[in-house]
Amino acid sequence: MANRTVKDAKSIHGTNPQYLIEKIIRTRIYDSKYWKEECFALSAELLVDKAMELRFIGGVYGGNIKSTPFLCLTLKMLQIQPEKDIIIEFIRNEEYKYVRALGAFYMRLVGSSLDIYKYLEPLLADWRKLRRQKRDGQFDIIHMDEFVDELLREERTFDVILPRIQKRYVLEENNELEAKVSALDDDFEEGMETSDEEEESQPADKSLIRERSPLREVKEKDRHRGRDRERGKERHRDRDRERVKERHGDRDRERRKERHRDRDRERGKERNRY
Numbered sequence: 001m002a003n004r005t006v007k008d009a010k011s012i013h014g015t016n017p018q019y020l021i022e023k024i025i026r027t028r029i030y031d032s033k034y035w036k037e038e039c040f041a042l043s044a045e046l047l048v049d050k051a052m053e054l055r056f057i058g059g060v061y062g063g064n065i066k067s068t069p070f071l072c073l074t075l076k077m078l079q080i081q082p083e084k085d086i087i088i089e090f091i092r093n094e095e096y097k098y099v100r101a102l103g104a105f106y107m108r109l110v111g112s113s114l115d116i117y118k119y120l121e122p123l124l125a126d127w128r129k130l131r132r133q134k135r136d137g138q139f140d141i142i143h144m145d146e147f148v149d150e151l152l153r154e155e156r157t158f159d160v161i162l163p164r165i166q167k168r169y170v171l172e173e174n175n176e177l178e179a180k181v182s183a184l185d186d187d188f189e190e191g192m193e194t195s196d197e198e199e200e201s202q203p204a205d206k207s208l209i210r211e212r213s214p215l216r217e218v219k220e221k222d223r224h225r226g227r228d229r230e231r232g233k234e235r236h237r238d239r240d241r242e243r244v245k246e247r248h249g250d251r252d253r254e255r256r257k258e259r260h261r262d263r264d265r266e267r268g269k270e271r272n273r274y
Contacts, residue, residue, distance in 0.1 A: 003018075003030050003079070004079075005017060005018050005078075005079050005081070006079065006080055006081060009079075009080075009081040010081065012078075012109075012110045013110075013163050017078040017079070017081055017110065018075060018078050018079055020078060020109050020110070020160070020161075020163070021071075021074070021075055021078065021160055022159075022160070022161070024065075025059075025060055025065070025067070025071075025159060025160070026075065028060060028065045028066065028067050029067045029071060029072050029075050032066065032067045032072060034067070034069050034072050035067070035072045035075075035076075038050060038069070038072070039072055039073070039076045042076055042080070043080070044080055044082040044083070044086055047073065047076065047077065047080070047082065048086075048090075048099070050069075050073060051073060051090065051096070051098065051099045051102050052096050052098075052099055053069075054069060054070060054073070054096075054098035054099070054101075054102065055098065055131065056068070056070065056098070056130070056131035056132060056133055056139065057070045057098065057101050057102075057105075057130055057131070057132050057133070057142075057147070057158075058070055058071065058132055058133030058134070058158060059071050059135075059157070059158025059159040059160065060135070060158070060159050061133055061134065061135055061136065061137045062136075062137050068133055068158075070098070070101075070102065070105075070158075071158060071160075073102060074102065074105055074106055074109070074160075077102075077106050078106075078109070078110070087103050087106055087107055088103075088119065089103075090102060090103025090104075090106070091103040091104055091107060091119050091120075091123070097126075097128050097130060097144060098130070100123065100126070100144070101130060101144065101147060104119075104120055104123060104147070104148055104151060105151065105157070105158075107119055107120065108120065108151040108152075108157075108162055108163075109160070109162070109163065113165040113166040113171060114171060114176055114177060116151075116152070116165055117152075117165075117168060117171065117177055118177070120148050120151060120152060121148075121152075121180070123144060123145065123148040124145045124148055124149065125145070126143075126144040126145055126148075127143050127144065127145055128143065128144050129141050129142075129143055129144075130142050130143065130144060130147060132147075135159075168180065
């Protein structure tokens, strides 16, 4: 079979499954020692054993673009196209975290939007650490939920372009997928209940918690801002009143001056008559 896709393989996203990985990276994988020695004539049954030997995830690395065993096995899965049940078992495997990561990555490449959300979202509750080999060859630590979140949100992972998937809300509106419930909701409710119990048993601590609460500080700041705004408005109103009074005062003075001028004119006219 060499590097050819199995004869009875189904087209994925309208193309040969192996073509989901770009040609230049496929070529590097075909030339890698791991591919030639470990992936040659690998069947779906033997693939599980190889996946259990994984010790890190990653794509390509180094200046001459070497491929990781994780990416080699991904391409092998695209080549032999194992049954969907096998992939689901990979994803549900709780003992071997790198087997789970491999199954999740493969499902993201070949699965439908519905299957991707259905099988990958539960993994967001898996917080185990994974070693990841970066492009420069160095290793860092990423958690399983971060890796899955990247698969659901990003357009490219491990230098592989991820096929586009439908937005979750579209599937919800079509009643194909239930509304997402955050795993933190239960923790939040438990935290609220625990907090209420603590407040009842320790009323003294309640004031301390409130004093230190960031939310309380924000509310206090909002109150101060509101008071400052009201005071500013009141000052503006006072100024406006003063200006109105000044205008009225000026008008009254002008009127009095005008009356005095009229009287002086009348008196002058009377003097001139005599």
